[in-house]
Amino acid sequence: MKHAGLSRNKLQPLQPSLTDQDRKIKLSISPASLITRETEMLEEIMPMDGGIVRKELEASQARITFLEKENLELRQEVARLRAQVTTLKAHDVERKSMLWKKLQSSTDAKITDRSQHKQTFAVEKPEPNLALEEKKGAREDLIKPAAHKERQAKSVKLALPGPIPESNGNRLLHAPAAAPPPPPPPLPSKLLGRSKTLRRAPEVVEFYRALMKRDAQKENRAGSTGHPPILSPKNMIGEIENRSTYLLNIKSDVETHGELVSFLSREVQDAAFADISEVELFVKWLDGQLSCLVDERAVLKHFPQWPERKADALREAACSYREMKNLESEVSSYKDNPKQQLTESLRKMQALQDRLEKSTNNIERVREGMSKKYRELHIPWAWMLDTGVIGQLKFSSVALARQYMKRIAKELESIGSVQDDDLLIQGVRFAYRVHQFAGGFDADTLLAFEELRRFSTTGPTQ
Numbered sequence: 307m308k309h310a311g312l313s314r315n316k317l318q319p320l321q322p323s324l325t326d327q328d329r330k331i332k333l334s335i336s337p338a339s340l341i342t343r344e345t346e347m348l349e350e351i352m353p354m355d356g357g358i359v360r361k362e363l364e365a366s367q368a369r370i371t372f373l374e375k376e377n378l379e380l381r382q383e384v385a386r387l388r389a390q391v392t393t394l395k396a397h398d399v400e401r402k403s404m405l406w407k408k409l410q411s412s413t414d415a416k417i418t419d420r421s422q423h424k425q426t427f428a429v430e431k432p433e434p435n436l437a438l439e440e441k442k443g444a445r446e447d448l449i450k451p452a453a454h455k456e457r458q459a460k461s462v463k464l465a466l467p468g469p470i471p472e473s474n475g476n477r478l479l480h481a482p483a484a485a486p487p488p489p490p491p492p493l494p495s496k497l498l499g500r501s502k503t504l505r506r507a508p509e510v511v512e513f514y515r516a517l518m519k520r521d522a523q524k525e526n527r528a529g530s531t532g533h534p535p536i537l538s539p540k541n542m543i544g545e546i547e548n549r550s551t552y553l554l555n556i557k558s559d560v561e562t563h564g565e566l567v568s569f570l571s572r573e574v575q576d577a578a579f580a581d582i583s584e585v586e587l588f589v590k591w592l593d594g595q596l597s598c599l600v601d602e603r604a605v606l607k608h609f610p611q612w613p614e615r616k617a618d619a620l621r622e623a624a625c626s627y628r629e630m631k632n633l634e635s636e637v638s639s640y641k642d643n644p645k646q647q648l649t650e651s652l653r654k655m656q657a658l659q660d661r662l663e664k665s666t667n668n669i670e671r672v673r674e675g676m677s678k679k680y681r682e683l684h685i686p687w688a689w690m691l692d693t694g695v696i697g698q699l700k701f702s703s704v705a706l707a708r709q710y711m712k713r714i715a716k717e718l719e720s721i722g723s724v725q726d727d728d729l730l731i732q733g734v735r736f737a738y739r740v741h742q743f744a745g746g747f748d749a750d751t752l753l754a755f756e757e758l759r760r761f762s763t764t765g766p767t768q
Contacts, residue, residue: 386550555600560608563599567609570595574620575613578684582627585685589624592617616683623676623685626669630695633665637702642709648717655710656736662703663743666696700744707740708751711758718761733758 570592579585599605606612637658642651673690680687689695714733737755741747747755 382550386553552600556604559599559601559605563605564609566595566598567606567612571609571611571613574617577616577620579686582623582686582689585620586624586628589621592620616685619679619683619685623680623687627689627695630665630669630699633661634695634698634702637662637699637706640706640709642713644716648713651713652710652732655706658706659703659736659740659743662699662706666699666743669696703740704744704746704748704751707737707744707747708754710736710740711751711754715754715758715761718758730758730761 574592577588579588596602606614640655640658642655669690677687677690679685691697692700711733714729718729737758
């Protein structure tokens with residue numbers, strides 16, 4: 307208690323003593339007046355700091371707006387680049403598929419040519435086996451020689467390498483033709499079936515892999531050394547700007563030509579023709595209407611009502627018909643020039659015949675499927691038959707053969723030699739080729755053939 311009293315006494319002098327006048331002044335100041343004074347003091351201080359804060363806030367907002375705009379532009383650029391990558395991948399897949407088709411067709415052509423030139427060869431049997439067979443033929447019955455030949459054919463089969471190439475298959479197939487009179491065993495038919503299923507697979511796979519590997523190496527070398535400008539930022543920016551302009555043009559066409567595309571869609575969908583020449587005129591008009599688009603495919607894909615299948619079929623039919631009519635007109639108007647060298651004239655006529663046969667075979671190969679599709683889409687298809695443009699092409703080839711034989715007959719008559727069998731055989735071979743292709747000759751062509759035939763001293767080949 308004493309300590310508490312001492313401490314209290316010590317603290318008492320520190321407290322300020324308030325007079326009656328001070329108490330009156332203190333009581334005269336209200337809380338509202340104090341708040342007003344503090345507010346005035348803050349307003350005097352704020353103008354200095356508030357301007358700085360406001361400027362910083364505006365700068366931050368401007369920077370945020372700029373970053374958001376830049377982020378949006380970058381996202382758009384990424385989307386455009388992704389679309390470009392997708393397009394390039396699609397082109398690459400299409401290019402590889404075309405390469406594969408060319409490879410397959412070339413391989414089939416080589417195999418067919420090889421089989422045609424090697425059908426006459428036969429497998430030679432070992433002489434000791436033939437001698438043994440002749441010795442046993444006088445003592446054994448008819449069953450034992452057949453069993454011996456079957457064992458001999460099995461030994462020939464085991465001696466062949468793993469994958470049977472086409473040439474070996476053809477030799478074994480025709481081995482009975484060179485064998486003695488006894489009938490051949492059924493083994494060659496098995497080998498034939500095996501060669502049909504395996505003869506092309508190893509060659510195609512190995513060649514395809516080698517070709518793809520070589521093509522990939524070329525692309526890698528070209529990508530590492532052949533395109534350095536792509537790494538330049540300026541070129542990249544230019545490419546992005548060009549791509550952006552291209553997409554903007556497509557978007558503009560979609561918005562501007564919507565009514566035109568809708569009108570053309572109805573015209574294509576309702577189109578029905580009686581003659582293929584009408585299709586050709588319609589396609590020409592349609593292409594003229596769509597020529598105002600910056601990219602037809604890219605714009606039309608934004609219109610789901612566009613009948614793409616029928617439009618493509620119309621263009622396909624018109625293009626095929628136009629090509630064949632142009633070829634028929636070219637062959638029909640061809641006239642042999644007597645002043646031209648013989649070899650050059652014959653070469654031109656053979657080239658025309660090659661084109662005729664190629665075009666006709668292409669149409670005949672797809673005629674069934676195309677005619678079915680054209681019937682569904684109300685497109686004329688009778689022009690693909692032998693009574694249409696195909697028949698006209700074949701008749702033109704007959705006229706070409708007539709000029710060919712007349713030129714050779716004139717050459718044989720001018721040289722005054724009946725011993726030039728090579729030239730005569732060449733003319734007869736071409737005449738036979740056209741005869742088989744066209745299905746016969748007319749009267750004028752038969753007269754030209756008889757004129758060529760009289761230069762033969764030995765008559766028809768036996």
